[in-house]
Amino acid sequence: MLTHLTLINFALAEHLAIDIEQGFNVLTGETGAGKSLLLDALSACLGERTDTNYVRFGSDKADVTATFSYQPDSPEALWLKEQELDDESGELLLRRVIFATGRSKAWINGRPSSLAELKEIGRLLVQLYSQHSQQQLLEPPYPKHWIDRYSNFYAPAQAVRDAYSKWQKDIRQHQAALDAQATRKQRIDTLELQLEELEPMVQMDYKDIEQEFDRLSHHEHIMQDCSYSLAALDDAEQNINQEISSILRRIEPHAGRSEQLAEIYASMLNAQSELEDATANLRQFMDRQSFDPERMEELNSQLEIFHRLARKYRTQPELLKTEYAAWQSELQQLHELEDPETLAEQVEISHQDFLAKAQHLDVIRREAAAPLAKQLTEQVKQLALPEAHFEFKFEPLDDASSEGLSFIQLLFTANKGIPAQPLARVASGGELSRIALVMQVMNAEKTDAEVIVFDEIDVGISGGTAEIVGRLLAGLAQHVQILCITHQAQVAAQSDQHLLVKKQQTDPASSTIYELGEDGRIQELARMTGGVEINETTLQHAKQLRQLKFQHSS
Template structure:
């Protein structure tokens, strides 16, 4: 519940502090006194957008603080705990603060921790429920009868489950549709990979580098053999060959090697050179003897290399990379072959649809069962509000499956005997809508998570005995949750557990103030509200009777 509200330099309030009690609190005052200040300040603390005009003229900022008791607000405590925003000194209390600067910017805090307006609004939905002067307009929205029915019959969790089942079903349907489109692309990709693998597979038995080397040798066979013969001629077979000359020189070096270390080293070097040349000659002879030109092999190698280059151009790669590409294609094809088939996805879609249909049908049946006692309760409570012949009925029209279930729900109404029921929006007057909206709000208020309910002049257009009935409705509601109500009706104001008067002082600069009234002060205020230019004994007596009737 809201326990305290502080307003500093907020619109007409210079420095206002108000302590609020449990039960039904009424706010009254002359027209223009600023009765909406409290609600506007509360709205600011709950994250509503405010502009620079909210700052009192001449001040640099407005500072508003709202303090709540959380003993009956388990959802709000859980929200705060999840975000580590609970007050370490008192976990059953939360302070919301909003500072609005004269240039229009604002800052916000939850228990002293800076926060965003989005978080304030999120927490505010768990703390306060606001019903304004035009709340009856929501009755005209197509979805309201269904939402009201679910709240009044406490079917919200069942309705949420249906919405979840519907969402999961539709998600799977979209996945299936996407999978079908992707499957066509997948099959086309598989065909491409199979073709590529089939193209390259015959080349896997060859090593491109070795083929290239062999092709180079075969294509230069004649020159290679000529050079080999010339090498043998110069090294060993010619008349003036290198080995003969080296042998003669080696003998001279060996003859003098005993006389000088340098000559001995020369002799050793020449011996090594002679050995290496002899090995080179032996290798050349063996190579020349083994070489035979094979035109068919050359053609085969040439053709194979040509295929390497053709496929490399086709698949935009290099001949050396074709084997690696083949392995990559094979892995991708294996992955695609292992993807889930469409049959298993279709099974999931079918199962999700069956789950949704079952939960939606159960919700539809629960709603139809719940409307009977709710219609009786709604009719019983609306008749004393100057609608003695009022009748209601919920119409269920089958629709294609939706997140809200299997039926479109409309509220039908007739205010007069013998007149057929018709959609509420078509036949109800503004005054009738206002009274119906109030009763419907009262009926569901006890089920709302928010423990604070605010009614802003919802009793406009009613008076006398009807206003007294409305006051009693709100007072009874105040026994379950905290109710704040701005009213111009003395019959409603008399029903309050707490009465707050809003006054405006016209000094140098106008200022509004709020104060809780004593019993005697309430009598004077109710007398003023009852009418008449002057308060006399008759109006005072009427005011006393209103309080005594509570």
């Protein structure tokens, strides 16, 4: 669970350190106070995109750290162990530094990490729902994805996608074989001619031929320079080897009198040895050299052939071997090209495999749909929609897809005796917000994440409906940690921890967050229900809201 958040120069926060408790946590505050501050900081620690607006005015960087605790057998514990980031304390620190230049850096348990890694661990830790989530309800794939998510059909749904992909791949291979048949013979003939033409040349190495030709072309100059060098080293009356020997004789008697002279003497000995070896090698090289005009002409002819073939096949002479290998591979593939009839049989096998998996997925989705619709109906009825009714409609697709055999619609009616219609067609904005809220809470019950964040998902509800929403979230908080931004006093009254966000008119302006005690809660709930003027009536109402919390808890 999330245990602590530290914000330094992050947006309106100069330096905030907040402890988060288990259970149901709410954030409230006046409009513009910075209620989204905490969620923005948490999102930054989870690898979401940031910008320079997160850096407090006048600062060069913002620094946020989120601390989580985790169980040894949890998914995040396994992930950390795989990345060699686990900690014996069972604590996880995610840190993000955002610079005013636009760059950012990230750390996981003190080790520099990528944003991709932050996102990966973030998906295991936190699930976020926002007030805009209701728009997802209107997207055609949503009902199908919601059934799969709630019923944990990820594995069979992925099996269908994999089988569909295999079937489509086999179709493409079969078609490629049919297309290739027409040009296969012609291409084989062309490749065989090209390989025959290049075969004599690929037995040779272009670089070796080029180097030997260059050496023969400069034979006279090479021999002249080598002769001069050999004379200077060994043959002349005053040669280098003799001079070095003379130097060594003079230094040797004194080498024992100075460490530095001893080192110089040793270096000179090594140099003498190296020069003697070089002299012998040079003499051997010269003895072996001879000018062969016939060999030079042969090399010149070979180079001309290399260059002619390189021009013909539009490549470099030294790359002709690579071209030859590629043509050989292509020719082998053409000879081994599967018979289209064999591939057609494979297409049918993979098609039947896809159909079997897709039919199984369709059956289990239909079996799960009715009780799920009934459960959704009962939950939504509590939110001032007493005649609400839901059902799922399965329509067979003309062409099967990777998502299955049916198009799934969520049908809804809010009125008794009126047939259910597609949700997008008949639900009002207020109805959509309530339906989205219930579906999100039901989803959250099935999530593996230990922290659920609700960002103003109770917009558009009030009164008794808001109270029921508060109870739903409080009930959910028995199993997971909840962090919720809300404007509804009835929701906030059900919380286990109440955090108040306040803006302070410092220079520049700043926001701070307080944990409220019971008296502070009553004052804040009174403000939320009664506005600016807090009187005895609003205070009594706030106390009653808190009493309802304790009544339902007992």
